Amino acid sequence: MHPLPGDPVVLRSTGQRYAETASAIRDAVATLDRIAEPSAMVSVAVDRVRADAERLSREIGAAERRYGETGDALVDYAAALDRAQDDADRAIRDAQDAEGDSTALQARERTLRSKLRDLPDDTSAADLRTLERSITSVGADLDRSEGAAESARQRWEEAVADRDRAARVAIDRIRGVVDGSDLNDSFWDDLGGAIGAVFDAIGDAIRAIAGAVVAAVMAIVEAVIVLIAAVLVVVAAIVLLGLAIVAALIVLALAIAALLIVVVAAALLAFVAIALVVGLLLVTAALVLLVAAAIGVILAAVVGLAVLLLSSPLFWALVLGTVAFIGVVLAWRVAIEIFAPTPAVSEFEPGSDESRESKAAWEDANAVTEIDSLDDLVALEGYSDAMGGESQTVVDIVRMEGEPARYIVTLPSTQDWQVAGVFFGQDMNGDGAVNDLDTNIVLRLFPDVRTQYERAVLDAMTKAGIGPNDPVLLVGFSQGGILAGHLAANRSDAFNFQGVLAYGAPIDDMAIPSKTTVVSMQHEGDIVHQLDLTGPPRPTATWTTYSRDVPPGVNPSTGEPYSAQPHNNVAYQQTARDLLTADPTVDDGFEQFFGTVGDSSQYTFAE
Numbered sequence: 001m002h003p004l005p006g007d008p009v010v011l012r013s014t015g016q017r018y019a020e021t022a023s024a025i026r027d028a029v030a031t032l033d034r035i036a037e038p039s040a041m042v043s044v045a046v047d048r049v050r051a052d053a054e055r056l057s058r059e060i061g062a063a064e065r066r067y068g069e070t071g072d073a074l075v076d077y078a079a080a081l082d083r084a085q086d087d088a089d090r091a092i093r094d095a096q097d098a099e100g101d102s103t104a105l106q107a108r109e110r111t112l113r114s115k116l117r118d119l120p121d122d123t124s125a126a127d128l129r130t131l132e133r134s135i136t137s138v139g140a141d142l143d144r145s146e147g148a149a150e151s152a153r154q155r156w157e158e159a160v161a162d163r164d165r166a167a168r169v170a171i172d173r174i175r176g177v178v179d180g181s182d183l184n185d186s187f188w189d190d191l192g193g194a195i196g197a198v199f200d201a202i203g204d205a206i207r208a209i210a211g212a213v214v215a216a217v218m219a220i221v222e223a224v225i226v227l228i229a230a231v232l233v234v235v236a237a238i239v240l241l242g243l244a245i246v247a248a249l250i251v252l253a254l255a256i257a258a259l260l261i262v263v264v265a266a267a268l269l270a271f272v273a274i275a276l277v278v279g280l281l282l283v284t285a286a287l288v289l290l291v292a293a294a295i296g297v298i299l300a301a302v303v304g305l306a307v308l309l310l311s312s313p314l315f316w317a318l319v320l321g322t323v324a325f326i327g328v329v330l331a332w333r334v335a336i337e338i339f340a341p342t343p344a345v346s347e348f349e350p351g352s353d354e355s356r357e358s359k360a361a362w363e364d365a366n367a368v369t370e371i372d373s374l375d376d377l378v379a380l381e382g383y384s385d386a387m388g389g390e391s392q393t394v395v396d397i398v399r400m401e402g403e404p405a406r407y408i409v410t411l412p413s414t415q416d417w418q419v420a421g422v423f424f425g426q427d428m429n430g431d432g433a434v435n436d437l438d439t440n441i442v443l444r445l446f447p448d449v450r451t452q453y454e455r456a457v458l459d460a461m462t463k464a465g466i467g468p469n470d471p472v473l474l475v476g477f478s479q480g481g482i483l484a485g486h487l488a489a490n491r492s493d494a495f496n497f498q499g500v501l502a503y504g505a506p507i508d509d510m511a512i513p514s515k516t517t518v519v520s521m522q523h524e525g526d527i528v529h530q531l532d533l534t535g536p537p538r539p540t541a542t543w544t545t546y547s548r549d550v551p552p553g554v555n556p557s558t559g560e561p562y563s564a565q566p567h568n569n570v571a572y573q574q575t576a577r578d579l580l581t582a583d584p585t586v587d588d589g590f591e592q593f594f595g596t597v598g599d600s601s602q603y604t605f606a607e
Contacts, residue, residue: 080163371597373594
C-alpha cells in the first residue's frame with residue numbers, strides 16, 4: 001500500500017480559475033449583446049461594430065458552458081481526491097500498526113511454544129494449563145491483529161476505488177462539454193486580440209457620434225429630472241403632513257385608553273392584594289399559635305417524662321442493670337473462649353447418627369477431583385457448613401497434586417446461635433459447634449483472644465500435615481471469612497498463608513500482609529460485611545474487593561429469589577460465576593492452588 005498521488009489544492013485552484021474565466025465570458029457576452037441591439041444611431045461604422053459584436057457574442061458564448069462545467073468538475077474531483085487520500089493514509093497507518101503487533105505476537109507465540117516443548121516431564125498439570133492458556137490467548141490476539149491488517153487493506157482498496165470513481169465522473173463531465181462543442185481551440189488562442197480589436201472599433205464609433213447627441217440628450221434628461229423631483233417633493237410633503245396628524249390623533253386616543261385601563265386594573269389589584277394579605281396574616285397567625293401550643297404541650301410532656309425518668313431510681317437501676325447484664329454476658333463468653341481447653345480434633349467420617357444432609361455433603365466434598373475456579377472454592381464452603389451443622393464444626397482441608405505441597409483450608413460459617421438463646425428460652429451451656437455467635441463477637445471485639453475455633457483450626461492443619469512453609473489458601477464465608485482474615489493478619493508466623501477468599505465477611509479493616517492475595521466478595525444489601533463499619537480498602541496488587549448487587553435468580557435449595565437472602569452461600573456462588581463470566585482473570589491470584597485434588601480430608605471438633 002502507498003499514499004495516493006495527486007494535489008487537491010492545485011486541482012481546486014485550477015477549477016476556480018476556470019469558473020472565474022466562465023464568469024468573465026458571461027460579462028463579455030452581455031456587453032456584446034447590448035452593443036448588437038438596434039438603436040437610433042445609423043452609420044456604416046456603427047453597423048460594422050454591431051455586426052462584429054453579434055458574431056463575437058455567439059462565438060464567445062459557446063465557450064462559457066465549457067469553462068464553467070470544466071471548473072465545477074475539477075473542484076468536485078479535488079474534494080473527492082482529498083477524502084480518498086485521507087482514507088488511504090488512515091488505512092496505511094492502521095495496517096502498519098497491525099503488522100507491528102502481529103510481528104511482536106508471532107515472536108511471543110514462538111517463545112511460548114518453545115517453552116512448552118522444553119517443559120520437563122514432571123511439570124504440574126496446573127503449570128501446563130497456564131502455559132497452554134497463554135499460547136491460546138496470544139493466538140487469539142494474533143488473529144485479531146491479522147484481521148485488523150486485512151480490514152485496513154480493504155479500506156485502502158476502497159479509497160483507491162473512490163478516487164478512480166470520482167476521476168471517471170470528472171472525465172465524463174469534461175468530455176461531455178468538450179465533445180459536444182464546435183468551438184475551435186485555435187480561435188481561443190487569439191481570443192484576447194480579437195476582443196481588443198472589437199472594443200477599439202467600439203471606441204472609435206462612440207467617439208464619432210458622441211459629440212452630436214450628448215449635449216441634447218443631457219439637456220433633456222436634466223430638465224425632466226428637475227421637474228420630477230419638484231413634483232415628488234410637494235407630494236411627499238403633503239403625505240407626510242397628513243400622516244403626522246393621523247398618527248398624533250391615534251397616539252392620543254391610545255394613551256387615554258391605556259390610562260383608563262391602568263387605573264381600573266391598579267384599583268382591582270390593590271383590592272385583591274389587600275384581601276390576600278389580610279387573609280394570609282390571619283391564617284398564619286392562627287397556624288403559629290396552634291403550632292406553638294402543640295410544641296409547648298409536647299415539650300412539657302417530654303420534659304416532664306425526662307425529669308420523671310432521670311429522677312427515678314428505678315430508671316437508673318434498669319439502665320445499669322441492662323449494661324451490667326450485657327457486660328456480664330460478654331465477659332462470660334470471652335472468659336469461656338479464653339479458659340476453655342482446645343477442642344479435641346479428629347478426622348470426620350459420618351456415622352449412622354449423622355443427618356442425611358451431613359452425609360450427602362461429605363460425599364460431595366470427597367467427590368471433588370478438580371478445583372480450577374472461584375466458584376469451585378465457594379462450593380467447598382457450602383459442603384463444610386452442611387457437614388457440621390449446629391452440633392459440630394467440620395473443617396475441610398484439600399491437598400493439591402504437585403510439588404511443593406499446596407493446601408486449601410475451608411472454614412465453615414456461623415451455624416450455632418447459642419449466645420442469643422437466652423432471649424428465646426434456650427440454655428447457654430456452651431455445647432455444640434464452636435463456629436457459634438459468641439465466637440463472632442470475640443473475633444471482632446477482642447482479636448487478640450485465641451478462640452476455641454482458631455485453636456482447633458490450627459490443630460487440624462497440623463494434623464493434616466501442613467508445614468510452616470507450605471502455601472495455604474483460606475476460604476471462608478461470613479464467620480469463616482472473619483477467621484480466614486484474622487489468621488492471615490495475626491498468625492502468619494505459624495503458617496504460610498498465601499491466599500484468602502472471604503465473602504459476606506467484615507474483613508475490610510484487617511491488617512493482612514501484602515504477601516497474602518485477598519479476594520473479597522460483598523453483596524449490596526448484605527449487612528454482615530458492613531459490621532466492621534469500614535468501607536472496602538483501596539485496591540492493590542494483592543487485595544481486590546468486588547461489591548456487586550445480589551444476582552438475579554432463585555436459590556435451588558429454598559426456592560426463594562437471591563434478593564430475599566443476600567447473605568447466603570449459594571447466592572455468593574452465583575456471584576462468583578458472574579464475575580468469572582465478565583472477567584476470567586478475577587481468580588488468577590489463586591492459580592497456584594488450582595488443578596487436580598491429591599487428597600481431601602475433613603476434621604471435626606465441638607465444645
